[in-house]
Amino acid sequence: MTQLLQPIAENLWTNEAEPALLGGRLPNGKIVFPYPSGDAAEGVEPYRLSRKGTLWSWTRQDFQPKEPFEGPEPFQPYLLGYVELPGEVIVETRIVDCVLEDLKLGMPMEFVVAPFDATRATYAFRPEKA
Template sequence: MRTVDDSLFTDTPDGVALVGSRCADCGAHTFPRQGGCPRCTGDSMQDVPLARTGTLWSFTVQGFRPKPPYAGPPEFEPYGVGYVELPEQVIVEARLTESDPDRLWIGMPMVLELVPFRTDDAGTPVLTFAFAPAREEGR
């Protein structure tokens, strides 16, 4: 098993989390990590684990199979995409585990999960991150 990009993730006592950057000068956060601060233009960014829970800020559903570089499984199923606000940090874009727009609403509680995305040419499962409605936590 591997992830789409190991540099996006870190282990925390609560489970795997996304890694962002925090500006030591002004407190701005980014995801993924970057060297320069987009808010104060400084260069004092430090790695920081991002919150694993947040609220849905906006969403859509991808209705058609994207062209490459999309590398999803051969059978296309529409997937949810959203922005999730992580309190006092940043709003992160991610796939959603829910793809029915009638079961998504702005403001709903969400939690980070690692989910199967595809199987690579060597037969290894590849995981990516997604946010799930928080009520499903502990399923």
């Protein structure tokens, strides 16, 4: 039996068979991600974000970030980018299931839940499968 990984934080994605990122709709109608917490969440309605978007920008993180660093040990480089969810928001995200050379501006991307370390999961996007 495989143990399910716990999310790295609360309210990141929906609890559905096909999860989606959980954003918030502010009282003025603006969509935000991540879902606000504490006093900032007052008046905010949960909003299920689109599972598909387009690659807006990207890079490869080749060095370990400053302390307090959280992630797999030893550090392994990873892809990081911005995915535009049309009409909603641009999400900063890890990019998985590809290499830097596969990425192209505007390419279709899809949301996935991905391992973060041995016990936790995070959100990510990957190139959309045909």
